[in-house]
Amino acid sequence: MKTFDRNEHPHRRYNPLTGEWILVSPHRSKRPWQGQKESVTDSSLPQYDATCYLCPGNSRSNGERNEDYQDVYVFDNDFPALLNDDIATDINTDPLFRFQPERGINRVVCFSPAHNLTIPEMEVSAIEKIIDLWTQQYLDLGNRDFINHVQIFENKGAVMGCSNPHPHGQIWAQSSLPTAIEKTQKQLEKYYQKNKTSLLKDYLEQELKLGERIVIENAHFVALVPFWATWPYETMIISKRHFGSLISMSNDEKRAYAAIMKGITVKYDNLFETSFPYSSGIHQAPTDKAAHPEWHFHMHFYPPLLRSASVKKFMVGYEMLGEAQRDITPEKSAEILRQLPDIHYKKR
């Protein structure tokens, strides 16, 4: 019987934030690729685009005109998935046809007035302004009595369903805890009840000792490829201090958070020398007015690319019906990212 080698042998890893497993097939990265290639995004965008509905001063589809904003800008989504209407319904009890009305608010956040300036190319001080706006939105939306969760996220790149390259993210605030949050909350809570500590604090301590999955570390944050990463170059930013949400961040922490966001996205752009697509988002305490000592602020980056700017990992058949699967080990991905330059390739 051979002895287990995680760089050679198929294995499953457990994600303690979701309670689910993923399949790792380290030997499989040798597979040739004859399938679909993504078109690589044109990198020569203008600083201002008269047809862009996110550029300052331009008008949007509903006729409203954007302010002539100087740094960040937030407005209600013109095509919201959630509506701010209080809807009455009979309670339905059939366990096979359960539903509930859902109330919420969707917003769009422009990260910069420049049409062509994504996070990796911004100044750290400009990223701090995004964090300030996120914090204020989390507070403002979260304070409403019908908003129990505020999801802050970014879809970057056409391959992530983003229909406008102008740097922007979204906020979906709603009355229920979304499925993924409920899972993570349950896992964090179980751990907290048992150990009276934060799962992610304990995890981070061990990761810092091991070192092998760390990509960037600064005074207050760490960016790493989690042991249970699903996407080829998935990373997570974790705060060193145990706190639940944006509103608990000190000014020093905010600056360090902005710096590490820039740091990890520069690495991403440098990986294939392209504007690297991803979905990212913050997981933090719900705004249901309960104490949430179990929550520990973190941010996920889920990038689809696998081998080059045009070849992505497809989460399809087996992954949809069975289990998430990856071909390159998290340790190898972390090593590759760690060794990339810290200066953006366009500035070298």
Place this chain on the structure above:
Amino acid sequence: MKTFDRNEHPHRRYNPLTGEWILVSPHRSKRPWQGQKESVTDSSLPQYDATCYLCPGNSRSNGERNEDYQDVYVFDNDFPALLNDDIATDINTDPLFRFQPERGINRVVCFSPAHNLTIPEMEVSAIEKIIDLWTQQYLDLGNRDFINHVQIFENKGAVMGCSNPHPHGQIWAQSSLPTAIEKTQKQLEKYYQKNKTSLLKDYLEQELKLGERIVIENAHFVALVPFWATWPYETMIISKRHFGSLISMSNDEKRAYAAIMKGITVKYDNLFETSFPYSSGIHQAPTDKAAHPEWHFHMHFYPPLLRSASVKKFMVGYEMLGEAQRDITPEKSAEILRQLPDIHYKKR
């Protein structure tokens, strides 16, 4: 306060097969689309392609030559995600770094010798041969003592990561129950313990009474858009009789299953008059030698397209970080599919 109308108001629906919720935003389908478009697949493929590693008589990347097969053909995947090696490992107990070696067998199943003949264009009798082969594989692989689950699936179309248009599917057989199966098994079991009946039998009875989500019904099977469908045109084939796996199917049932598979995939191709991409797969009883009275044979179809042959639904940012989300109601999708012709558009 307005009264709930599921065709107007955002709401969440509960999937009793996974225990998870999805967000439905019926009003949102009016949203314009300026994002990525998929390239539409060339429909003029030859019947035989000398460069295709799945066509009869051709050689594969490992030098082996395919048999000159006449109907269906199965072989071990040349780039398997799982390996059939028995691997020893120390049991690891750290709850934050859990892993386990995974043993399994991956196979490729060619559905037809013709390079250009997909399921919707096949004769029902030819589809029966695919079902025969699946059944034999489920038996053969499932009988090995280290195989506890056999996942049969198909990735169809470049947009689903399929790298070869030759009609084929895959089988991933392995020692653990994949995450999605474990979830469904738990849900089916809970229901069975409580009610002493099959969840899907009870569900199907109600759906047949309601009618609004049914797409096709024949003597032994129903194809419907589930109440909790995630993908825009997601469907499920459910057997009317309560049985756990392919091996319990009568000959009549097999024929009816082949017919409904053809029926639903013809509807799919007719929807946008294109070779409709999807991932499909069978969910059936695990092969762990336990009795599984809770299991009820069914097949999922997860197609990504939303508005046309080139515009898909992106499950990204909010969906990855929060919860699956759809823009068109399952009832509307079912109605659209139901009203499509039963004859393939190429044959009209």
